[in-house]
Amino acid sequence: MSFKKGVLYPCNPATTRGEPTKISSSKDKVVYTNGRSVIIRDLKDPGASVAYSGHVHNTTVARIAPSGYYCASADASGTVRIWDTVGEDQTLKGEYKVITGRVKDLEWDGESKRIIAVGDGRDKFGHAFMMDTGSSTGDIIGHSKTINAVSIRHQRPFRAATAADDATIVFHQGVPFKYDKTIKTHTKFVQDVRFSPSGDHFASVGSDHKIFVYDGKTGETLGEFTDSPHAGSIMACSWSPDSTSLVTSAADCIVKLWDVETKKAQTTWTLGSGVNHQQVGNTWTAGDSIISLSMSGDLNVFDKRVGDKPARVLYGPQKSITAALKTPSSASTFIVGTADGRVLSFADDYEYIGGDAHASLVAGLGVSPAGTVHSVGFDDRLREIDGDSFTPATFSTGAQPKAVAVGGDSTVFVAEVDKIEAVRSNQKISELALKYSPSAIAAAGNVVAVGGEDQKVRLYSWDGKSLTESATLDGAKGTVSALAFSPDGALLASGDSSGKIVLYDVAERKTVTTRWSFHSGRVNSLAWTADGQHCASGSLDTHVYVWSVAKPMKNIAIKNAGPGGVNAVFWVKDGELASAGADGCVRLWSVTFHA
Template sequence: MSATLQSLFAANPTTTRGQSTKLGVDPKGEKLIYTQNRTVIIRSLVDPAQPAIAYSQHAQPVTVARISPTGYYCASADHSGTVRIWDLAGDEQVLKSEFKVFAGRINDLAWDGESKRIIAVGDGREKFGHAFLFDSGSSVGEITGHSRPINAVAIRKERPFRAVTAGDDNNLVFYHGAPYKYNKTISTHTRFVQDVAYSPSGDHFASVGSDGKVFLYDGKTGDVLSELSAKVSAGEGHAGTIYAVDFAADSRRIATAGADGFVKVWDIQTEKVVESHDLNGRAAATGGQKADDQQVGVVWAGSDKVVSLSLSGEINIVQSGQISSLHGACKSFGPGALATASNGKALVGGAYDGRVLTWTLDGACKPITGGGHSNAVLGISAAGDKLVSVGMDDSARKIAGDSFEGAATPLSGQPKGVAASSKGTTVVAVLGGIDVLAAGSGNKTHLPVAYTPSAVAISHDDVLVAVGSEDAKVYLYTLENGSLHELGMLRGSRSAVTALAYDPSASLLAVGESSGKILVYDTASRDVKLSHWVFHSGRINSIRFSPDGTHAVSGSLDTHVYVWSVKKPMKNIAIKNAHAGGVSGVVWIDDASIASAGADGCVRTYDIKRHEGA
């Protein structure tokens, strides 16, 4: 048996309120690069359905990633002060070098025009910046002159090399290089300087800050040429903090992104705002707040495309006056919060920020609209021709098509698991009991229990219900007219039960434990039928049987996905390191393909080739 990665549906960037988020593009302006937790994402702007690249080899959350001017390498940096340089020429992202540049968070880094030198800046304990050769790590100068953390850095691509840094001390520092050495301090801003960018020609650089001002400087001398924000009429500039700035390929225009929800394009020759795009109100469609429309990142992609980032994580593409969006999960997926919809033609997943999204199998993603959950989504299950999601807001919501349907159903406690049958009946394990939501009406009945439920499963025919518990037992019930009747108990587990699944015929019940072990019971005899599925080393978050019942797939906190054979229990397919931080949910698309979602916010699909006779 074998598994082949078919597609990777990318997560959207991680954002932090009050802080600029760095976006980048490849030299051709065709691919966007950004970070999400411990993962670096590179996705196509030309064809959003094209599989993305996800690099997840950092041990700490990644803060910034930049592609070299040659396009052959990527440099990514993390919270610990580590920079990794890895290959983009092949399919395996081979590590070329790794350096600990200082102890602390790296906020930004930049390549020089020869793709040889890198300057990394941030909040280090012993220093705020470091300049080094990308292959050997040897120092190529000193980044000094700031008294507080540095937020951004830009390097002139042409000789004579110059560099400029922007810091929380309200100053910019200008350097001559290489090797890079302090030249002068530029004190134009009155509050934090959030971002700085060099023009491709090297003739100018621009800075923006929390004072809402935009300045233009000479690229060779660092002299101040103009305060662009003072040259425009009242109301034409930004109202409040400007988080990001970038130059167009023609070196004549800059784009800025502000906390006021606007993206503006400035002509540096006429010193005027030539485009102003209002992105306020876009987050409300998916239940977001007004602050979620703040624009915290911006980058030019090619000559006519501006890409901005909302605080909500939504990627906005501005081109020819039109605004489109690239969607994706911005947080980790909840355990078991992945399901199929539209007869296997779409995937639906829920994340810890409360949002639920849907993906077509060719990669098009959009959010489920109509309100939703106000807190983490903790499970999604297909209920007939609809889906049901449960969240940490102690509610269940029905999903029909691309939107939530009807009002939320209050649950009796915090949900620990959800399962629905093909007839539409939904069973939710909650703290202190079990809620049963009737098909159609959604009427709720509650069964209080003395144990602590931790997982739940229901057979396709609405007859059998299994509830896992923290005390390592599985409690069995029959379901009649919306009421549960105790049937028995399974005691074979040795640790808390964290995932359950019936096969399509309800003759088998798979029980996943917090230790990583999976037992499969015969539901008629209640004896253990299979005990060989023991290769996970962490909590089982999700188990699903294939539509034909001959295989099962499991996802674990150990980051691995396994496909198991029922007929040949010793045969399995191991998909190692499927998701950095752990696998949250797995599901069968059909008998020959699966999908997984994880803590990296990404969704992956795989084609499965089974062993002969398995």
């Protein structure tokens, strides 16, 4: 048995309310961060995306060098890592501790040799250094508060501009970079500053709703954009590839396109209302696509010729994926539920499941024989998904759900703190009080398996009206955390919090093997192949294993399959396994079973 790495479907950027989020681009790729990961997302092919997860702390900003060979990414601890973007190895070129706090922005020079990183530090707010040695290339001084943004002129003579919470912009000459002057055009926080690709100008935007443009060589203020101003804090600005236009994104949920020469607004895009539609970051790609980031994490792609709405919107999970499954219908390939209550379907790209989503973490997903998907969340709700939207029908559970399973007659079984509720058509049919705390549940036909925190698996018979206990299975070494019946219902796999998986024969009520025990952390998910000969497992230890029923000692080990832990595994089709987890990304693996 062997495996090959397949495509990656990425998460969307992480955002923070009231703060700008730095996103950037390289050719037709958008670069952003989420959690400990750096995502390089291809606009043309969602499956050609790359995730880098070498940081120990949460990442804050990433930019690809003008050469395209390296990416510099920074995190909340003040560390900058420079790594190779060519090839799959993502070789680390250098790692430097640049400031004592959070890095909020960084920028490459035009020669891809020098980097300036800025942010929130105790002794200094910025650092200029060589990418290959880390040696200093000047002093970033002149600010009294956190620096929010930095930009470097890509032509010689080099210049750098930094923007900060002290409402000032500091203009530096270089190299080595040294203080030249302080520009006091803004009256509140300056959120972004950007040099034009030509180097002739740079622009700044801030919380005072103002936009200014300056001379790129001298730092002289050339004017303010006063035509139809924004009504909220302007979070980001980006230049067109030909340096004639500027795009701004603001907290008033509006994106504006400006002509720099006339300082007039050419196009205005309004993206709804409310916090989720606040625009907190943007970038203008070399392929002439304008991308603005919503607070919700949605990436809005605009065509500058169309001034009505985004040409398309790139959706995706913004938080950890907590549940996922393959849908039997052809409408979508799979469905994922996330830690913030969102449920998304994926066919050619992500789409939100319409209607009222869960208010908090999606604890489980289950699918009926008829193809209806059911979801439970920590908002104590059982929801039903019909096609691409939630149905209005909802069931309030008696306590916080832990897991969900659907039986052969489409009855939904919800495992709660101390009981099992059986629900059909959003009506409770029966309730079974338990003397133990259930932690996992699975169903096949009229048999329901419930795993407990007491390290036991109990089998129940379902007669359409009530559950009757029929057997108790031992062998687990910890809390039972995942259960899965084989497609024919003959075998039951049980994973526990110690990483051990036990395989049971359901009819004989006996153990088939206890040798599936290579995980070192809690088993979060189990998934069988259609023929019932192999079972995949995903664990908190970040690994995925594919086990063989016929040869229990044979397995495929997919190491480090999901940074932060794998929460869900499922088979997309024969020979194609998907894993998802803490980093919000879904990864596909091509698995080959040798005869």
